[in-house]
Amino acid sequence: MPEVGPLQGEAVIFTGTPKSLDVFDLVRQYGGTPYSMPLIEVNEIEDLTDEKELKRCIDFDWLIFTSQSAVKAFHSKMDRFHMTSQQIPSKIAAVGTQTAAALEKIGFTVEFIPSIFSADVFVKQFKPSEDRKLRVLFIKGNLAGTIIREELPFQVEEWTVYETVTKLNSVQSIIEMLQTSKNSTVLFASPSAVRVFEEGVVPVVGWEGYFIGAIGHVTEKALHHAGAKVDVKPEIYTxxxxxxxxxxRKEEIQ
Structure with a gap:
């Protein structure tokens, strides 16, 4: 670990729940200190119809996943009802390489990933070669937008397998960190986290005095709409x- 790096003395706050601790190690390698203060948490939705819905998956030509959370909840249902990926012949589409990796880890082969990891790009690029009218199932969370259902030119059904809820205990922790740390960066991975931050943190500390990072143009747009200036956004949305x-970016301005 270097004694001096571009993030030396920087408190890097993750407002979502990273699926891997590798990003924390990366922050440390750059000299910073990572903090996990998720503003939202994801819970699987368990329903009496789960087994029936899971078995219906075989009737669809494609299954679409836009998040690792959807994959995790779907896999939990597969385990609960003793179903394997081999029993689901549908083709698989994923938004993002991390979502694809999660699917491949449980035995699926991902056949389509958009070039930019967002739903609006997905609906433009997802053009299966099959001639017949396709049946598509979007496996999603409760806060997912309507763009996939409304803009794909196929028969699209939806199955909500997880819910996103506010984690209020992190709000005060972030406020205290931003008030006491001289150099802080807050990283956002979803509009949901932006909303909680805007409602709980901003009334106390405002949008100034710290760096802001966003994954993707949708989260960036949510931040702009809330009145924030986005300092950094990667080309690849991870x-x-x-x-x-x-x-x-920090190295450039030092």
Whole structure:
């Protein structure tokens, strides 16, 4: 670990729940100190219809996943009802390499990933070659937008497998960190986290005095709409690339 790096003395606050601790190690390698203060948490939605819905998956030509959280909840249901990936012949589409990796880890082969990891790009680039009318299932969270259902030219059904809820105990921790740390960066990975931050943190500390990083143009747009200035956004929409982009930006201004 270097004694001096572009993030030396920087408190880097993650407002989501990283699926891997590698990003924390990366922050430390750059000389910074990572803090996990998730403003939202994800819980699987368990329903009496889960087994029926899971078995219905075989009737769809494609299954679409836009987050690792959806994969995790879906896998939990597969385990609960003793179903394997081999029993689901549907083709798989994923938004993002991390989501794809999570799917491949549980036995699926991902056949489509958009070039930019967001739903609006996905609907433009997802053009299966099959001639017949396709049946598509979007496996999602409760806060997912309507763009996939409304803009894909197929018969799209949805299955909500997880919910995103506010984690209020992190709000005070972030406020205290921003009030006491001389150099802080807050990283956002979703509009949901932006909303909680805007409602709970901003009335106390405002949007000034710290760096702001965003994964993706959708989260960046949510920040702009809330009145924030986004200092760094990676070209590839992953937490790892966001940390790398942050380190480069800090190095430029030192």
């Amino acid at each position: 937490l790892k690339e966001l940390v790398i982009a942050l380190a480069r």
